Amino acid sequence: MTAVRSVPVLLFVVAAASNAYRLHKFPELTAPEPSPYGSLWPLPQSVQVSPVVMFIPPPEFRIVHGEGSTAGPDCLVLQDAFRRYFDYMFDYIRLKDVPAGKTSSGRLVELQVILTSKDNECHKYPSILSDESYKLSVNDDGAVLQASQVWGAVRGLETFSQLVYKDETGAFLINKTQITDFPRFAHRGILLDTSRHFLPLKVILRTLDAMSFNKLNVLHWHIVDDQSFPYQSETFPELSDKGAYQPFTHIYTFIDIRMVIEYARLRGIRVVPEFDTPGHADSWGKGQKDLLTPCYKDGEPSGTFGPVNPIINNTYTFMYKLFREIGKVFPDQYIHLGGDEVDFSCWKSNPDINKFMAEHGFGTDYCKLESYYVQQILGIVSSLKKGYMVWQEVFDNHDQLKPDTVVEVWKEKNYQEEMAAVTAAGFQTLLSAPWYLNRITIGQDWIQIYHVEPTNFSGTEEQKHLVIGGEACLWGEFVDATNLTPRLWPRASAVAERLWSNKTVTSVQDAYNRLVVHRCRMVGRGIAAEPLYVGFCENEVNY
Numbered sequence: 001m002t003a004v005r006s007v008p009v010l011l012f013v014v015a016a017a018s019n020a021y022r023l024h025k026f027p028e029l030t031a032p033e034p035s036p037y038g039s040l041w042p043l044p045q046s047v048q049v050s051p052v053v054m055f056i057p058p059p060e061f062r063i064v065h066g067e068g069s070t071a072g073p074d075c076l077v078l079q080d081a082f083r084r085y086f087d088y089m090f091d092y093i094r095l096k097d098v099p100a101g102k103t104s105s106g107r108l109v110e111l112q113v114i115l116t117s118k119d120n121e122c123h124k125y126p127s128i129l130s131d132e133s134y135k136l137s138v139n140d141d142g143a144v145l146q147a148s149q150v151w152g153a154v155r156g157l158e159t160f161s162q163l164v165y166k167d168e169t170g171a172f173l174i175n176k177t178q179i180t181d182f183p184r185f186a187h188r189g190i191l192l193d194t195s196r197h198f199l200p201l202k203v204i205l206r207t208l209d210a211m212s213f214n215k216l217n218v219l220h221w222h223i224v225d226d227q228s229f230p231y232q233s234e235t236f237p238e239l240s241d242k243g244a245y246q247p248f249t250h251i252y253t254f255i256d257i258r259m260v261i262e263y264a265r266l267r268g269i270r271v272v273p274e275f276d277t278p279g280h281a282d283s284w285g286k287g288q289k290d291l292l293t294p295c296y297k298d299g300e301p302s303g304t305f306g307p308v309n310p311i312i313n314n315t316y317t318f319m320y321k322l323f324r325e326i327g328k329v330f331p332d333q334y335i336h337l338g339g340d341e342v343d344f345s346c347w348k349s350n351p352d353i354n355k356f357m358a359e360h361g362f363g364t365d366y367c368k369l370e371s372y373y374v375q376q377i378l379g380i381v382s383s384l385k386k387g388y389m390v391w392q393e394v395f396d397n398h399d400q401l402k403p404d405t406v407v408e409v410w411k412e413k414n415y416q417e418e419m420a421a422v423t424a425a426g427f428q429t430l431l432s433a434p435w436y437l438n439r440i441t442i443g444q445d446w447i448q449i450y451h452v453e454p455t456n457f458s459g460t461e462e463q464k465h466l467v468i469g470g471e472a473c474l475w476g477e478f479v480d481a482t483n484l485t486p487r488l489w490p491r492a493s494a495v496a497e498r499l500w501s502n503k504t505v506t507s508v509q510d511a512y513n514r515l516v517v518h519r520c521r522m523v524g525r526g527i528a529a530e531p532l533y534v535g536f537c538e539n540e541v542n543y
């Protein structure tokens with residue numbers, strides 16, 4: 001006896017637009033209909049889906065290490081992914097209740113996963129050089145996922161899970177399919193800000209889940225800022241004791257951070273921490289005396305403080321010790337050093353700073369003082385054998401940057417010119433300017449996000465190759481655990497497809513057709529992704 005689930009999971013219906021809705025109807029789009037690519041998101045580089053359908057009996061279905069694979073049961077990344085994707089695909093159902101499917105269809109009972117590289121990176125952290133490519137073939141005689149490294153296998157398992165759907169009886173089906181896939185850009189990130197509001201660990205981990213559903217691979221963790229310092233340092237515990245919103249509950253301990261890094265690793269995601277200075281550092285001053293510049297008013301200290309004080313030696317001793325610790329806690333090759341939006345008014349008011357400026361021949365150009373500071377910090381981080389990322393101002397100020405520096409372009413005005421300038425100078429660049437997802441408007445703003453082409457600036461082919469990817473940024477002034485997920489998803493999915501798929505994948509209508517289903521899939525997997533427009537998911541979930 002089989003219990004029939006009344007409706008297929010991935011079906012969707014868009015209500016006929018009433019007159020009231022028409023006011024907000026986007027003329028560009030018609031109601032979603034099935035895409036020739038099913039619900040694949042982001043779209044693989046090459047896909048052939050055939051109309052031949054096979055039935056998957058979940059009680060028998062296995063994901064296994066295929067013959068000749070360089071990985072086995074000790075590869076935790078794969079073992080964990082096999083378990084996760086089995087659950088996602090079969091929806092945690094009671095396996096004995098699955099309907100039998102049409103007897104005329106072929107049956108698929110196994111997915112073999114084969115890693116081919118000797119250095120399959122099972123026991124490593126992902127890096128900018130990781131190989132995420134894979135090949136997936138689903139045939140009558142079996143399904144095979146082949147990848148050089150474990151990271152490609154993780155991406156391919158996501159793709160396989162997206163191919164599985166249900167018929168009207170609730171039976172699980174998959175079409176015969178051939179896919180060859182690899183990312184267009186190596187760095188596909190999300191920025192989370194845990195200073196303006198503290199984000200509980202659970203929210204960060206759920207974001208990592210959603211990132212893996214969208215093949216995003218970098219968590220840019222903007223961990224501290226003016227408002228709070230939740231990073232608990234072993235070397236300088238006063239920083240979070242005094243600088244966190246709450247010194248026991250609103251902090252990230254080493255154990256928390258290790259958990260985030262391992263959870264991310266299992267999903268092929270890098271964790272790049274940002275410790276932004278010399279601006280955006282108010283909270284640092286609470287637990288580290290004399291770190292910030294005292295501001296003056298009418299020739300007297302006013303009691304307020306400005307950016308990090310760049311003229312005292314102890315600043316650099318402190319920064320060396322702190323970054324040495326950070327470099328050990330976060331295994332990624334890169335640390336983001338910030339360097340944006342430095343307000344010079346406090347430095348201008350301070351007589352000691354002005355004396356230092358005169359001695360160093362900086363005149364009244366406070367950019368030179370900022371450069372002086374940044375140069376020391378870059379030197380410190382280089383001496384720790386780490387690479388660095390910086391916001392665009394550090395490049396704009398003509399600081400001496402190591403050739404492997406990554407410059408992140410964030411200012412929306414003239415960002416194409418900035419991309420051209422950064423790459424003309426030979427630096428790798430990341431684009432985030434058009435992807436500040438903390439901003440919201442009414443309507444389908446994912447379309448604008450989707451239209452962005454990161455290499456659309458005037459420059460040579462060589463320059464275009466220096467664009468290594470981009471990031472969707474979710475700044476935290478108006479975002480905490482209550483609204484983070486729906487503000488990020490599915491709009492960040494639009495960024496994800498732009499950074500993964502072929503440049504020629506630009507049809508908004510086809511994207512809409514697939515994204516509506518992908519969004520429902522995310523909802524089914526526990527991600528409170530907001531709707532794209534009118535309609536409903538078969539698997540509505542109460543949050």
Ligand SMILES: *[C@@H]1O[C@H](CO)[C@@H](O)[C@H](O)[C@H]1NC(C)=O
Pocket residue numbers: 035036037038049050051052053175
């Ligand atoms: C899968 O096969 C069915 C049955 O032939 C067909 O209707 C459907 O369009 C196919 N799916 C895709 C994405 O091609």
Ligand SMILES: *[C@@H]1O[C@H](CO)[C@@H](O)[C@H](O)[C@H]1NC(C)=O
Pocket residue numbers: 313
């Ligand atoms: C700071 O360091 C510089 C360079 O090492 C040195 O010349 C200077 O005397 C030091 N200043 C103080 C106040 O220690």
Ligand SMILES: *[C@@H]1O[C@H](CO)[C@@H](O)[C@H](O)[C@H]1NC(C)=O
Pocket residue numbers: 451452453456
């Ligand atoms: C490239 O940028 C120009 C100038 O902003 C814009 O007019 C054009 O539509 C863009 N093209 C693409 C393919 O994004």
Ligand SMILES: *[C@@H]1O[C@H](CO)[C@@H](O)[C@H](O)[C@H]1NC(C)=O
Pocket residue numbers: 045502503504
């Ligand atoms: C992207 O698609 C175009 C058009 O189909 C194709 O010519 C090109 O080779 C593809 N690019 C890659 C990197 O596969």
